[in-house]
Amino acid sequence: MPHNPIPCMICASSDSTLIVAKARLSGIEIYDLVRCPACQASFFSPMPTPDALNEHYSNDYTFYKGDNYKAQGKGAAFARKYLIPYKEQGKLLDIGCASGDFLAGVQQGSLWEVYGTDINPEVVASVQKKLGLDVRVGEIENIGFDAGFFDVIRVQDILEHVPQPLVFLKACRRIIADDGTFYLSVPNGLADAQNLVDYYAKYDSPAFSGAGHIYFLSFPSLKLLFKQAGFRIEKAYSYNFKKGLRSFSILPKSKHWKRDLTPPVWSKPQSQPQGTHAHQQKKRSAAYYDFQFMKDEMFKLPGVHAYAQDLSFVLKPL
Numbered sequence: 318m319p320h321n322p323i324p325c326m327i328c329a330s331s332d333s334t335l336i337v338a339k340a341r342l343s344g345i346e347i348y349d350l351v352r353c354p355a356c357q358a359s360f361f362s363p364m365p366t367p368d369a370l371n372e373h374y375s376n377d378y379t380f381y382k383g384d385n386y387k388a389q390g391k392g393a394a395f396a397r398k399y400l401i402p403y404k405e406q407g408k409l410l411d412i413g414c415a416s417g418d419f420l421a422g423v424q425q426g427s428l429w430e431v432y433g434t435d436i437n438p439e440v441v442a443s444v445q446k447k448l449g450l451d452v453r454v455g456e457i458e459n460i461g462f463d464a465g466f467f468d469v470i471r472v473q474d475i476l477e478h479v480p481q482p483l484v485f486l487k488a489c490r491r492i493i494a495d496d497g498t499f500y501l502s503v504p505n506g507l508a509d510a511q512n513l514v515d516y517y518a519k520y521d522s523p524a525f526s527g528a529g530h531i532y533f534l535s536f537p538s539l540k541l542l543f544k545q546a547g548f549r550i551e552k553a554y555s556y557n558f559k560k561g562l563r564s565f566s567i568l569p570k571s572k573h574w575k576r577d578l579t580p581p582v583w584s585k586p587q588s589q590p591q592g593t594h595a596h597q598q599k600k601r602s603a604a605y606y607d608f609q610f611m612k613d614e615m616f617k618l619p620g621v622h623a624y625a626q627d628l629s630f631v632l633k634p635l
């Protein structure tokens with residue numbers, strides 16, 4: 318589609334970005350979803366303003382709900398499997414910590430000190446009150462942690478939401494110790510963008526990026542970002558292959574694939590659908606959570622595979 322080419326936000330390639338779809342984030346504003354032919358990253362254009370992003374997150378609390386025991390169990394299993402063998406004690410930061418249950422689990426399962434951040438002030442206040450954890454509100458670039466303070470930083474499904482991924486990653490690099498470990502998971506941008514592209518092609522109507530993703534980072538674009546921010550890839554894993562194959566229509570798309578891509582009707586006051594949060598809320602044994610954790614880990618294949626829906630990385634400072 319012809320348009321005024323904008324430079325790539327990731328690799329600054331001089332190749333013209335292409336509009337691959339139109340999309341919405343929140344409200345009625347329509348954005349272009351553009352793709353860089355050089356690094357294959359896609360992103361919203363123009364980049365949504367901080368106000369538009371805040372509006373989106375204040376409308377959607379689904380990020381912050383779930384099974385608290387399960388999230389805590391996962392944190393404790395993570396501590397037993399990855400943190401304690403690495404160091405008996407240390408400092409962990411979870412950026413985008415939402416309910417804080419993962420951190421609470423790490424704290425229960427180890428001697429590690431835990432810290433969190435989230436952009437939602439109400440969520441942070443409730444985590445502080447409920448769990449008594451050191452959780453700060455705001456963006457990592459502007460939160461005053463000392464340089465090299467953390468042994469481990471965890472960033473799960475956050476990078477695709479931030480307006481400036483490189484600035485974000487550089488801020489992480491500043492506060493992680495030189496021998497620290499950075500656990501980062503992110504959707505495979507090509508798979509993640511494909512549903513928005515397909516929706517727009519099929520319905521000629523802007524897809525709703527309901528999960529709030531504004532960047533769709535391909536592996537080459539991630540690799541470049543990591544290097545520019547001062548990280549090297551120690552390990553890479555791919556997972557959620559079935560979902561990825563559905564995104565690319567190699568497997569038939571699920572029956573309800575368009576449900577999450579259809580913009581909600583904004584003229585009506587929003588109400589939470591009944592039953593959305595009816596997750597299991599029952600405390601199980603540590604062995605149960607360790608088993609679940611290991612089961613999830615087993616479905617992660619080493620390396621970066623094109624058809625995976627999600628990627629996770631273990632990064633080390635350069």
Ligand SMILES: [Zn+2]
Nearest residue numbers: 325328353356
């Ligand atoms: Zn690019």
